[in-house]
Amino acid sequence: MPNKQYRLAARPVGLPKDSDWEFVTEPVRDIGEGEVLVKIYYASLDPAMRGWMNDGKSYIPPVQIGEVMRAGTVGEVIASNNPDFGAGDFVSGTLGIQQYGISTGRDLTKIDPDLSLIENYLGGLGMPGLTAYFGLLDVGAVKEGDTVLVSGAAGAVGSLVGQIARIKGARAVGIAGGSAKCAYVVDDLGFDACVDYKSETFLKDLKEPLKTGVDVYFDNVGGEILDIALARLNRHARVVICGAISQYNNTKPVRGPQNYMNLLVQHARMEGFVVFDYAKRYAEGVKELAEWHAEGKLKFKTHMEAGIENFPAILLKLFSGENFGKLVLKVRED
Structure with a gap:
């Protein structure tokens, strides 16, 4: 299967420009022992991504030149060699700007598509x-x-x-x-x-x-x-x-x-x-946020933009104020 992905090609100075990115298509490799293959449906675009592109000390290591751009994602498990995940599970994780992601499972969390739209796990429930x-x-x-x-x-x-x-x-x-x-x-x-x-x-x-x-x-x-x-x-x-x-x-x-x-x-x-810092308490937060949402006390607004090929231009909407609500990239149509 071909996998379209965006990799960081250079450290941006000011706003990221097209030359700071490399758009690559490469085949998806076979998964190894303990690994999970996820078909990514949506990617989260967040202001923090700009800081991750800088080569400096921060709360999280920077994205390295040549690496797939880091981003929160939601998708579906389509193959698994990990007993904690099975084909058909929906998951969230930091799999980056690409159509397929492979994980050991440590950074994946199962999500319930019956509780809410899966894109909400990048926004109000994410x-x-x-x-x-x-x-x-x-x-x-x-x-x-x-x-x-x-x-x-x-x-x-x-x-x-x-x-x-x-x-x-x-x-x-x-x-x-x-x-x-x-x-x-x-x-x-x-x-x-x-x-x-x-x-x-x-x-x-x-x-x-x-x-x-x-x-x-x-x-x-x-x-x-x-x-x-x-x-x-x-x-x-x-x-x-x-x-x-x-x-x-x-x-x-x-x-x-x-x-x-x-x-x-x-x-x-x-x-x-x-x-x-609150990772151990995420379940507590998601539970209460979901309850408020179900009761109509908490509203979520998603600003959806389609097409992985359009990622660089869509990301810039964060810094021009064009997005209205949670900016989400629809990675694929299928």
């Missing part, structure tokens, strides 16, 4: 959902009556953070780009308010929804928005550093927070986290 769940509940320690400010509020993680905040009895105020996204965040997802950072009146528009200050700020973008949030913290506020998409493609040094002294003034804390 890494974004678990990131929102543990980031807000454990790191952010949200409590009833808090005001939670979320940047990237229409994105895969931010959209869930605000909804979980509401489930827990907190106010949810979003920041998103454009009136359509803000309307979706309020009208469809139930946030208390959403402010358009692209508006000329952005700072003025923040005043009313944040008139009582910010108890939890869940940061997905970094840069100027982080500084604006830091200036509005309440006493003992919690700042959750999840991502900094505004800084990922910088060719100059990353912009650090200028208003960090307000952490001292307000006896607040700012903490970064990576969802992999």
